[in-house]
Amino acid sequence: MVIAIGFEGSANKLGIGIIRDGEVLSNCRRTYITPPGEGFLPRATAEHHRNNILEVLREALDVSGVKPKDIDVICYTKGPGMGSPLVTVAVVARTVAKLWNKPIVGVNHCIGHIEMGRLITKCHNPTVLYVSGGNTQVIAYSNQKYRIFGETIDIAVGNCLDRFARVLKLSNDPSPGYNIEQLAKKGKTYITLPYAVKGMDVSFSGLLSYIEEHAASLLSSGKCQPEDLCYSLQETVFAMLVEITEERAMAHCGSSEVLLVGGVGCNERLQEMMGIMCSERGAKLYATDERFCIDNGAMIAQAGLEMFRSGTTTSWENTTITQRYRTDDVLVTWRSP
Template sequence: MPTVIGFEGSANKIGIGIVRDGVVLSNPRHTYITPPGQGFIQTDTARHHQKYVLEILRKALDEAKLTSKDIDCVCYTKGPGMGAPLVSVAVVARTVAQLWNVPIIGVNHCIGHIEMGRLVTGSDNPTVLYVSGGNTQVIAYSQKRYRIFGETIDIAIGNCLDRFARILMLSNDPSPGYNIEQMAKKGKKLIDLPYSVKGMDVSFSGILSYIEDCAHKMLKANECTPEDLCFSLQETLFAMLVEITERAMAHCGSDEVLIVGGVGCNERLQEMMAAMAEERGAKVFATDERYCIDNGAMIAQAGWEMFRTGNITPWEETWCTQRYRTDEVEVTWRD
């Protein structure tokens, strides 16, 4: 069975994972963390990845107890993601593939999440809710493609949570969304926020503007606590996501939901989805922070599926793109 190495660096995490026949042999990563109130800038994030990529590569090989001679294929994130971080990691992946004289595969980041989720949870043909810092999509497989049934029409849910964390000056360690989740557990008052579902799509920018206004006015007037705002934001955003996911399940006749992406680690989102699924006689599948947060193993796993079906990227096409739709990829490895 082929042994595949995957390089991921589309956002603020540099990760390298090694996979062989559905077994994750290693999966180290390093996160770029900025001070409270700040997001991560492309150029600074790219410098972080350049600084740590060789250290993470050595760690991945050491943990897997392998050498370069054991690797059959190099995979990297082709997109979507932030331009400078994507390119900085792709350059390393291309160099390594040429030094080791093995084929290279450009992997769609979103499909990496889906294939890792399917592998780890054992879900067969789920309706997928993909929620992360840069993406929000409801996806289902049909006729050699992962079809997008609904998505955000403006910002991603993770971006919405991150920006609200900046307003409250919450720490970015380990992540803004995690710290919002912990504060939300202590919230008691549900503040009425705009609920913006448009057919199968969702919109988060108006909610963000509204709650930012609430934060300035209501906190000053002692009408609520920061914990109440975190609680209210989570409940509203997640209710919207559960609604569009349920509608996609009904359309597809699906009895499985798979939650992937960094926001998919959120226990409250998993709880709300489980309540909906139970009413439908369906099952919810989710992974923990090892695999729902960006990592190299997910790129390796999707690349492994592509490699075994002969889906290699020609050298002249080993570029990166910030916009790479989930439904652009021909899924050669599924019936």
């Protein structure tokens, strides 16, 4: 029996979770929320994490009923992510590892999402669509690496949604993407927007620039309402994501499973569109809810637990952070070739 504690803080979500052999014992989280029209800056986000991390750690231990002496390994997000928040959480994880005299494992954030998705959904060997505020990748496993088949060539889909929410001055509580999703359900008029699929990759910056430039005139002219813009944006970007998942990765790999991970993976419309595509291909869609889709500590604990079981730990001199930590840089020692 192995018990792992995971520390996550790569963006505005601070999470600490405890896993025991695939069982989630606790998964506690705090979110840094900024005023409408504003994003979250690294320094302020790091301050939020510093102010809350000890309280979240106590809560995770209390909810799980686990004592520090029972924990086998400390896991933390090594990257990718925002530098200052990553460093803040890594320092606490390093300190805890020293105080408790435990081994430590630095975890790739994306692989944390994938391993948590595999654990919760029980899927076997899926094509993975990883969609979040900082990342957009289509991934498949092969020969002890998570291979990236396609990705954004500029900004991530979550970043696109967040920045669009600022145009409409939507609330950041609980998240910009969630509030766009709720408005989009009321949308009736589709506004044609730039659609940019480039080979295996997607591009969102042109679409965002177009909608930032034209949103005010479209709304003032009465041609559409804010909910129509939300609806149009979702339909366009999600169609792009479905296309590269189906026609590129699934067709190449002969895959019969799709796993949605990352914060945007909670979106019900994206799940619906991906589910229709999978049904037409005779494939199956796997997704989780906001407890495990949105950044959380349990996913870092689960990936770190898998690494630890396979004999992988992080040497003390390497317990740093890497802001641009590629998914395909990690040797996946816990899965068969």
